[in-house]
Structures are given as structure tokens and as C-alpha cells.
Amino acid sequence: MKDSFGRNIDYLRISVTDRCNLRCVYCMPEEGVEPISHGDVLSYEETIRLARIFASLGIKDIRLTGGEPLVRKGIESLIADIKKMPGIETVSITTNGILIPEKFEMLKAAGLDAVNISLDTLNKEKFVKITRREGFEKVIEAIKLCEDQGIKTKVNCVAMRGVNDDEFASIASLALDHNICVRFIEYMPVGKNDFTKCVPTEEIKEKIEAVYGPLEKINSEGFGHGPAVYYKAEDFVGAIGFISAMTCAFCESCNRVRLTAEGFLKLCLQYDTGADLRGPLRAGATDEEIAKIIEAAVAQKPKQHTFNDYFGADDIDDRGMSKIGG
Numbered sequence: 001m002k003d004s005f006g007r008n009i010d011y012l013r014i015s016v017t018d019r020c021n022l023r024c025v026y027c028m029p030e031e032g033v034e035p036i037s038h039g040d041v042l043s044y045e046e047t048i049r050l051a052r053i054f055a056s057l058g059i060k061d062i063r064l065t066g067g068e069p070l071v072r073k074g075i076e077s078l079i080a081d082i083k084k085m086p087g088i089e090t091v092s093i094t095t096n097g098i099l100i101p102e103k104f105e106m107l108k109a110a111g112l113d114a115v116n117i118s119l120d121t122l123n124k125e126k127f128v129k130i131t132r133r134e135g136f137e138k139v140i141e142a143i144k145l146c147e148d149q150g151i152k153t154k155v156n157c158v159a160m161r162g163v164n165d166d167e168f169a170s171i172a173s174l175a176l177d178h179n180i181c182v183r184f185i186e187y188m189p190v191g192k193n194d195f196t197k198c199v200p201t202e203e204i205k206e207k208i209e210a211v212y213g214p215l216e217k218i219n220s221e222g223f224g225h226g227p228a229v230y231y232k233a234e235d236f237v238g239a240i241g242f243i244s245a246m247t248c249a250f251c252e253s254c255n256r257v258r259l260t261a262e263g264f265l266k267l268c269l270q271y272d273t274g275a276d277l278r279g280p281l282r283a284g285a286t287d288e289e290i291a292k293i294i295e296a297a298v299a300q301k302p303k304q305h306t307f308n309d310y311f312g313a314d315d316i317d318d319r320g321m322s323k324i325g326g
């Protein structure tokens, strides 16, 4: 599928739930968010049907996210069924990792290709402050398990001033002896949160270089489909990546669209533009009709986000990250 700027859209992120077992400060309010009622969430069959239609339109890689995708019952069957679809090359998940140890065998058997595990600190007490829940040891166990068992593993760390900016080098060191990729994400103003804690990539990089020496840019091929830029530090087995959503627009090469748990096709992280697919699906639309709605929406994909200009702008989607899936 091509959008109106000639970008090839071949990557779909599906949020399978807006529910979560954590309450990360940058993503959700402490009391959580009003969950979408079960009837409003796409059923398993609806998700599979839409995934198949997307695959027929050229989507090759699907990432399941949330909320926390591993709290959704039957997630392993969803992975296995999507993985078998003609045209689909990889199925991956973005997860907080807490439930990986208990679900690992099922996920592996389902054919999961890769995991991104979110971890913003190596300090157990700070973990509780950031996520407002326990679970640090499970996340560490999850990272080790995935790497040991040969699942491609990335660690996502949201960089926050005054919260984890004293830890960037030690978090990066997870990639020192292990074949994982540690990625630092600039804090984004999604859902109108306290993004002023954002630490720019350059500063994160300098802090890591002060400990491990110069970072050398490497080819991003083989690291997946995202906007991250990757580096190697001397003697590191793994890699270090940066997702510079605020300081560097990467939209020129954007290849993704998102499907929310309610079946809304979201075209860009910033804006609320897109198309409702659940309505037509439940009203009995054929696959061809739904495919046409998807193609028409993709043609409207915005050229770029303007998070980097965001100071008081009012065109940020009200949906928080937990409703969008990151």
C-alpha cells in the first residue's frame, strides 16, 4: 500500500487491549483509565479478519501491543494465527515483560519472532515509582529468557529528566555482554502528559559516550521496521538505538499504521485522523469494502508529526499511549 507521499505502508501495529498491569507515569494516570468495554474491543475473530485484509493489502509485519498485550486472553493463538497468514513475514510484541516468564513457552511455540520489552530503570525502587507497581525481577527475567532462547530482543527505555537521566550508561550496558538492543525513546506528548521531562537524544548519547567511548552509527537493516537509529559501542555485543521522536522527524520513511483495540485505523501517532473499521465490520461489510476503506484512509496519512513544534499545540490526539499502543 502506498500513501499519497509515496511511502510504502507494510507495517501494522495492533493494540489488542487498552488494559494493563502497570501504570507507567508517562502513559497512564495513577488511577488508570476508564477501560473500553469488552463489547467495544475487537473480538479475536474480528482482529484476525482485519489482519488478513491488511496482509492482502501488503502489510508484511505485524506487532501486537496495548495496553499490555500479554494480559489479553488467547494472545498466543492470535500470534500463531497471524503468523500463518499468507503475506505475513514477522509477528512481534511490545510488552512490559511481566507476564513473559509464565507465558514464554506458549509464545515461542506460537512462532513469535521478536519482543520489545519496556524497562526504564535498573533500580527496583525506581521501577515501582515509574510503573506504580511491582514486577522488576520479572522484567529482568523476561529479558534474559528471551535472549537466551533466541527471540530477537530489544529493551525500550523512555528517557526522563530527573527520573532516569543518571542511569543511561548503566541501562545501555545491558547490551554490553548480551545480544540485545537497548533503545532510548524521547518522551512524547501523547495524551497530553508531562513531556517536558523529555531528554534529547544528543544528551543521552553524550552520557553513554562519557562511559563507553564513541558510539559508531551502524546500518539499521536487520533491526526491524521502526524509526530508531542504531549505534555500536566498542566491545558491545548488542546495539544501542535512539528513537528521537521530538528532536528529529523521521516521518519521511514512516511505513506504519496502527489499529486501536476498538478497531480504529490510526494513521499517525500525533493526530486523531483515520477510519473506523469496527463499524463497517459489524454492519456486514465485505472484505473488499473494508479494504477500500483502509486504502482510502492510508491515502490520507499525514506527511509528518509535529511533536517537535509542540508547545501548546492543540492538535494532539487525546488518546493516551495505552489506548494507541506506542
Ligand code: SAM
Pocket: 020, 026, 027, 065, 066, 067, 068, 069, 094, 095, 096, 116, 117, 118, 156, 157, 158, 185, 186, 187, 188, 189, 190, 193, 321, 322, 324, 325, 326
Ligand atoms: N505495555 C507495553 C509496553 O509497555 O511495552 C506496550 C504498550 S506501550 C504504550 C508501548 C511503548 O510506548 C512502550 O515502550 C512505552 O515505553 C512507550 N511509551 C508510552 N508512553 C510514552 C511516551 N509518552 N513517550 C514515549 N514513549 C512512550
Ligand code: SF4
Pocket: 020, 021, 022, 023, 024, 027, 028, 066, 067, 068, 095, 096, 118, 321, 322
Ligand atoms: Fe502499561 Fe505499557 Fe503504558 Fe506502561 S507503557 S502503563 S506497561 S501500556
